[in-house]
Amino acid sequence: MRLRRRGLASINSEVRDGILPAADGIARVPADPRAEGHTPRSYRVTALIIACALFMEQMDATILSTALPTMARDFGVPATNMSAALTSYLLALAIFIPASGRLADRFGSRTVFRAAILIFVAGSALCGIATSLPLMMGARFVQGLGGAMMIPIGRLVLLRSVAKEDMVSAMSWLIMPALIGPILGPPVGGAIVTYLDWRWIFYLNLPIGLLGIVLVTRYIEDVRADGPVRFDAWGFVLSGIALGCLLFGFEMTSRTGELPAALLLIAIGALAGWAYLRHARRRPDPILDLTLMAIPTFRLSLIAGSLTRITQGAQPFLLPMMLQLGFGMTAAASGLITIAGAIGSLMMKGLAPRILRKWGFRRSLIVGGLGGSAGYAVCGLFRPDWPIALIFAILMISGFFMSFQFSAYNTIAYDEVPSSRMSAATSFYATFQQLMLSLGICVGAAALHVGMLGSGHARPSLADFTLAFMVVTLVSAAATIWNRRFAADAGAELSGHR
Incomplete structure (x- = not known):
């Protein structure tokens, strides 16, 4: 699929740059031809703008996790039922993400990206005035409709604007500012819940979203498909x-x-x-192109990453609830502890390119997967008499390993995807990414509920949380089976590993 604003190029140039499949029939990814004129500074500016939207989404999610017990009390429902507020948002992502790439190709990436931020902000305002769990679920669904278009289209813009050798660095620039959201989220959310009103969690998105709209309008190109786009x-x-x-x-x-x-x-x-x-x-x-699963690195990244994201989806739901209901902590205190994972993630970003260059994708993903799974297994053993410093350190190490895996999966997934299929690939991958995060919440909530039924408790005990953490940890550990199937030189051109 060719893009507007691009001059005609020879077929030989298309093959050389990886836009068309090479003679051996293997599709190589790409840098989009427009990336040839992009300097490191320009792709970093693009990445930082996209990261503003990711910052808003991530901060909202982490703040909300801290506030769930308080919101459950205000709505008059059991705390475990609040998983529906998280699931309804992720449900909208899973439903509408498949359409995001086609919409961007038809109406332009800037137009759709800007509209997505506006819808997300409108959903945030509705969340702030919700008076019951069903109303909150509906408002979160509207938020999810905006989020479904924001992140995949942002990633698509970046993939089409970055040279292949700069891809790992560009992804780190994209993710690093967005990690500020998870770092600020728990303490800010805890402080809002403890000292103000949880509704301000959603009102914070309004100025951030308006700033994002201004930046997108000024700096993001309105790239779209040159020919007609059919919608399935x-x-x-x-x-x-x-x-x-x-x-x-x-x-x-x-x-x-x-x-x-x-x-x-x-x-x-x-x-x-x-x-x-x-x-x-x-x-x-x-709309979801299943033939993409024939591409080895895309298939393995999708399967292994999906298993890992189940654990990552459950952890923000289980941990704040365990600290507040099991340890008796306030929302503010639990928020200060749960920032540890985000700090570990931030520490990792500068190291990711060097680790991948030295060890390659396959070995790094195997070690990172086992390390992250072990860390989250230990989370289930936390008890009130554990030193806070030890709990903080374990969460920080777990965040380091998990975040490294996601950076690696998100990069190598597109290693063999041709440029003409990049839009379909980003939509397909992001759909399953959000689906597994949603499933993680469901698995965590279901395991917690089973533990409560087995023990006869109306309120979850620490043993029930231990069971839930062990269940989701086993799921992420299973990703090792697929990590081992990556070729030893998989993604070598991306990482520089030889």
């Missing part, structure tokens, strides 16, 4: 029904008395998923 409407409907029913079905399994309805939703979701698979095989341009 039937595929969008089927995939939305499948993802929506499966997510809410799994989430409802953690609620008392709703198992029959949960099983019905799961069955409907599975049937819609089967119908989508049949539809996708017959259509040349399905």
Whole structure:
């Protein structure tokens, strides 16, 4: 797919730059041809602007996790039911992300990116005035609609603007400012909940979003497809029904008395998923292009990254709740402890290019996966008599390993994807990324609920949290099976490893 504002190039140049498949039939990724004129400073400016949107989304998520017990009390529902507020947001991401690439190609990346921020800000305002859990779920869904277009399109802009040898560095620049959100989120959220009102959590997004709209308007190019873009409407409907029913079905399994309805939703979701698979095989341009799974590095990154993200999705839900309900901490105190993971993530970003250059993707992902899983397993053993410094250190190390894995997965996933399929690949990958984060919340909540049923507790105990952490840790540890299947030289051109 060619882009506007680009001059005609020879076929030989297309092959050389990786835009068209090479003669051996293997698609190599790319830097977009427009990247040839981009200096390091220009791609860093683009990355920092996109990171503003990521900062807003990440800060909102981490603040909300700290506030869940207080919001549950105000809404008059059990604390475990508040997982629905997280799931409804991630559900919107999973449903609408597949359409994000097509929308950007048709209407322009700047136009859609700017509209996405505006929708996210509107959803934040609705969250701030919500008076019940159902209203909060609806408002979070609106937020998710904006988030579904913000991050994939931002990543697509960056992928089309960066030379291949600068990709690891560009991803680090994109993620590093966004990590400020998770660092500020827990203490800011704890302070807001303890000393103000949790509704200010959402009102904070308004000035940040308005600033993002101004920066996008000024600095982001309005890149779009040069030819007509077909939209797979039937595929969008089927995939939305499948993802929506499966997510809410799994989430409802953690609620008392709703198992029959949960099983019905799961069955409907599975049937819609089967119908989508049949539809996708017959259509040349399905909204979720399953033929991308034939690309080795994309397939392995998607599977291993999905398993890892289940744990990462559960941890922000389980940890603040354990510290507040199990340890008796205030929201402010628990927020100060949970920033440790974000600090560990921030420490890792400067080291990621050097680690990958020395050890390569395969070895680094194996070690990082085992280290991160072990760290989160220890989280389940935390007890009130543990030294706070020790808890903080363990969370920081866990954050270091987990964040390194996501940086590596997000980079190597596109190593063999041709430029013409980059839009489809970013939408496909981001859909499963958010789906697994949602599933992580569901798995964590379900494991916690099973523990409560087994112990006969109406309120989760520390042993129940231990069970939940062990369950999600086993899932992320299973990613090692697929990490070992990467070729020893996978992503060598990206990392510089020889």
